[in-house]
Amino acid sequence: MGLECNTNRRRKVYVKDIKRVMKGRVREEYTFNPESKISKEDRYYTRAPTANDKVHILLCVVDASTVSQMSPKAIETLQDIREDASDLNIPQVAILTKIDLICPEIKKDVKNVYRSKILKKKMEEFSAAVGYPMNCIFPVKNYHEETNFNSDIDSLILSSLRDIIDNLGQSEC
Structure with a gap:
């Protein structure tokens, strides 16, 4: 998924997931879903990111x-x-x-x-x-x-x- 989101809702989901990435909460190999943000139960979600996980x-x-x-x-x-x-x-x-x-x-x-x-x-x-x-x-x-x-x-x-x-x-x- 790129910057061209065709709905405002999808754009907000994308931006929220990017913020989670910057905080170190999303592991590598996660596939972004334009319909829903990553959940805390997702196997690619990191609950306690280290400094190395953060952007x-x-x-x-x-x-x-x-x-x-x-x-x-x-x-x-x-x-x-x-x-x-x-x-x-x-x-x-x-x-x-x-x-x-x-x-x-x-x-x-x-x-x-x-x-x-x-x-x-x-x-x-x-x-x-x-x-x-x-x-x-x-x-x-x-x-x-x-x-x-x-x-x-x-x-x-x-x-x-x-x-x-x-x-x-x-x-x-």
């Missing part, structure tokens, strides 16, 4: 080319999940993927990532819609047509991951 950072991964087409319901769902994460003091970051598909400058040379006005505008659009601060949105280029590794793509991905790890201890995001 330490909320990472939202979004295809940059789809930001403009996000439905109001999907945006509302992301906002609700972020609000729940904030209530639980969980830092939140976002990764915008496939940035080369929205910007010819980046497609030509990934080193243009921080010079791209198109990418900046897309990041601002996502930030305004969902509420992530700009410094908590990390653009990355995916490997999808390349046949060899590219150190510039690797550097961008690794730099983003380093910044995300560094954000774990900060409350900015």
